[in-house]
Every structure is written in C-alpha cells, then in structure tokens.
Amino acid sequence: MLKALVSDVDGTITDRRRRINTDAIEALRTLVDAGIEVVLASGNTVCFMDGLCKMVGTDGTIISENGGVYRRGFGGTLHIPGDQKVCLEAFEVLRDHFAGEGVRLELFSAQYRFADVAFARNIDPDDVRTVVRDHHLPVRVLDTGFAIHLQDPGVSKGTAMRDLAREMGLLPDEILAIGDSENDIEMLKAAGVGVAVANAPEPTRSAADWVPRESYGDGFIETVKKYYPDLFSR
The missing domain is CATH 3.40.50.1000 (HAD superfamily/HAD-like)
Structure with a gap:
C-alpha cells in the first residue's frame, strides 16, 4: 500500500x-x-x-x-527553500511594464508569503512569461488557474x-x-x-x-x- x-x-x-x-x-x-x-x-x-x-x-x-x-x-x-527576493524584484519589473499598458497588477496576501509572489489573473499569463523572458528575469511563472505566481526556479x-x-x-x-x-x-x-x-x-x-x-x-x-x-x- x-x-x-x-x-x-x-x-x-x-x-x-x-x-x-x-x-x-x-x-x-x-x-x-x-x-x-x-x-x-x-x-x-x-x-x-x-x-x-x-x-x-x-x-x-x-x-x-x-x-x-x-x-x-x-x-x-x-x-x-524559495528565494522571495528575486520574485519581488521581478514583480517590480512586471508592475512597471504593465502599468505602462494601463494594467494594474494586484498582489495577493503579500504580507503572509515567505517564498513566492502571487497576483491576480487580470492579464494573460503568457504575456507575463514574455516579459520575464525579454527582461531575463530569474523567475518561473506559474498559472494555477486561480492566480499567477512568480517562483524561484529551483x-x-x-x-x-x-x-x-x-x-x-x-x-x-x-x-x-x-x-x-x-x-x-x-x-x-x-x-x-x-x-x-x-x-x-x-x-x-x-x-x-x-x-x-x-x-x-x-x-x-x-x-x-x-x-x-x-x-x-x-
């Protein structure tokens, strides 16, 4: 068993x-x-x-x-084991990028998180992945279907x-x-x-x-x- x-x-x-x-x-x-x-x-x-x-x-x-x-x-x-610092730094880049397109990224329960960053799915996760790739940000983008997460890739x-x-x-x-x-x-x-x-x-x-x-x-x-x-x- x-x-x-x-x-x-x-x-x-x-x-x-x-x-x-x-x-x-x-x-x-x-x-x-x-x-x-x-x-x-x-x-x-x-x-x-x-x-x-x-x-x-x-x-x-x-x-x-x-x-x-x-x-x-x-x-x-x-x-x-997750490194939240790299996730927060990546989120700042994403927030500035999408603000320039008129989209405000909404963080979820930031004060209760220790390792990753989560925000609302009011943008296409693939658009987030494109920005991460274009800016060479050292994070992984996860779409859970309920939120978008930035995660330490390790x-x-x-x-x-x-x-x-x-x-x-x-x-x-x-x-x-x-x-x-x-x-x-x-x-x-x-x-x-x-x-x-x-x-x-x-x-x-x-x-x-x-x-x-x-x-x-x-x-x-x-x-x-x-x-x-x-x-x-x-």
Missing part, C-alpha cells in the same frame, strides 16, 4: 468554484485514521493551509507557496515533496500524488504514482500515471478508492 498521499487543494479537492468537496474531506479523514500520511500541497499561504489542516483533521504537514515553503506537522520547522511541489519524504522516512515511490494544474507536474512525476484529475490541462494529464474519469473533488475520490481499495470497500 502507498504509505502517503500528497494532494493539491484548489481544483483537486474542490469544485470549479473553489467550494470544497465534503466527500473528499471524509476520504482524507479515512486515510488519516488508517495511518496514511496526508500532505496538503498548494500555492496558498501557510496561514491558509494551517486553517484548512485543522478543519480537515490532518497533522499539519504541508507544502505551501508551490513548494517554496514546507513543514512536517504543526510543530515542525518551517522550511523556506523549487517546486516536487522538490518539497522529496524533502518531506526524507523527513518522514519514506521514499518518493511510496507516495501517491494528486493534482490538477501545471504547478503539480513536478510533484506528479516525482511520486511513486502521480494522478491528474480529469479537469487538469493536457500537459498535467500527460505527466500523470493515471487520469480518473471524474473531475475536481469527484476525481480525487475516484482516485483514493482505486489506490486504497481496502479502506473504501466498506
């Missing part, structure tokens, strides 16, 4: 309107109660993830800010998952990873089994070992029933 589950949040255990799938929460609790290590992985802030973990009932092991921050358990050390959900696996005494091959977006690709590739729910874009589905028939939270439930049949056959 796979000993750990790493799951994205938005678009994976929610619906398209970001409403959490309550059956997915019940499934996560079933896994926790069975002794499966459950890690929630997201582009969201640590404080958001802490509240979610408490309400869901996990032990607080998280991957936050798309891998720029991770922690094992609520009492664990908060590791910040970190991802995949690198954070491998580091967490070492802390937990596990091999990546013992982990099931589930996601729906481009920021999940490295995580799906690094896991023993990587699953992209059906609403994922083609590049993410191509990176996965399996794609369920269902989308969003229903696809998550379909996945855990497939890979943990003994826990969900009752």
Whole structure:
C-alpha cells in the first residue's frame, strides 16, 4: 500500500468554484485514521493551509507557496527553500511594464508569503512569461488557474515533496500524488504514482500515471478508492 498521499487543494479537492468537496474531506479523514500520511500541497499561504489542516483533521504537514515553503506537522520547522527576493524584484519589473499598458497588477496576501509572489489573473499569463523572458528575469511563472505566481526556479511541489519524504522516512515511490494544474507536474512525476484529475490541462494529464474519469473533488475520490481499495470497500 502507498504509505502517503500528497494532494493539491484548489481544483483537486474542490469544485470549479473553489467550494470544497465534503466527500473528499471524509476520504482524507479515512486515510488519516488508517495511518496514511496526508500532505496538503498548494500555492496558498501557510496561514491558509494551517486553517484548512485543522478543519480537515490532518497533522499539519504541508507544502505551501508551490513548494517554496514546507513543514512536517504543526510543530515542525518551517522550511523556506524559495528565494522571495528575486520574485519581488521581478514583480517590480512586471508592475512597471504593465502599468505602462494601463494594467494594474494586484498582489495577493503579500504580507503572509515567505517564498513566492502571487497576483491576480487580470492579464494573460503568457504575456507575463514574455516579459520575464525579454527582461531575463530569474523567475518561473506559474498559472494555477486561480492566480499567477512568480517562483524561484529551483523549487517546486516536487522538490518539497522529496524533502518531506526524507523527513518522514519514506521514499518518493511510496507516495501517491494528486493534482490538477501545471504547478503539480513536478510533484506528479516525482511520486511513486502521480494522478491528474480529469479537469487538469493536457500537459498535467500527460505527466500523470493515471487520469480518473471524474473531475475536481469527484476525481480525487475516484482516485483514493482505486489506490486504497481496502479502506473504501466498506
């Protein structure tokens, strides 16, 4: 049996309107109660993830800010491998560029972020990538479908998952990873089994070992029933 589950949040255990799938929460609790290590992985802030973990009932092991921050358990050390300074410097260049085109970039929860920069999707992410490329900015642009992120290119959900696996005494091959977006690709590739729910874009589905028939939270439930049949056959 796979000993750990790493799951994205938005678009994976929610619906398209970001409403959490309550059956997915019940499934996560079933896994926790069975002794499966459950890690929630997201582009969201640590404080958001802490509240979610408490309400869901996990032990607080998280991957936050798309891998720029991770922690094992609520009492664990908060590791910040991501370099926010380069992201902030890149954002200043982007803000000035798009201001010249009459577009104001809106930062999301900047005071609560440690590693990356996130801003509203009121511009085309490909336009952001073009400016980053033309100015030779040392950042990666991620489109989660909910926000645009600037990230240290040396970190991802995949690198954070491998580091967490070492802390937990596990091999990546013992982990099931589930996601729906481009920021999940490295995580799906690094896991023993990587699953992209059906609403994922083609590049993410191509990176996965399996794609369920269902989308969003229903696809998550379909996945855990497939890979943990003994826990969900009752």
